[in-house]
Amino acid sequence: MSLSPTQRRYLRSLAHDLRPVILLGNKGATEAVAKELGQALDIHELVKVKLSGGDKDERQEQIAFLTGQTGAETVQEIGHVVVLFRRNEQDPKLALPR
Secondary structure (H helix, E strand, C coil): CCCCHHHHHHHHHHHCCCCCCEECCCCCCCHHHHHHHHHHHHHHCEEEEECCCCCHHHHHHHHHHHHHHHCCEEEEEECCEEEEECCCCCCCCCCCCC
16 A cells, blocks of 8 residues: 555654654664564554664665565654554554545
8 A cells, every 4th residue: 555645744744743662772673673563553553663873774774674574654754763654454543534
């Protein structure tokens, strides 16, 4: 499912007040982190992740790994923080605009 620009804008506005749920440490993105992120996405649908330090390429690799493992979509990326969204098909929490 690809997000439209209107949906992305709406999700960014909802994510503004969120605190990061997942904090990556020195090891970066691992299988265990991806599993925890998957559980957080099942519960919240919209999650902020604070990435570990490193250059931009390293952060892009971490984002690609996390989105690939969880099936989430990147809503916004600012510095070391990324907002991810994945719809919970059984029990949707957020109503997206068309």
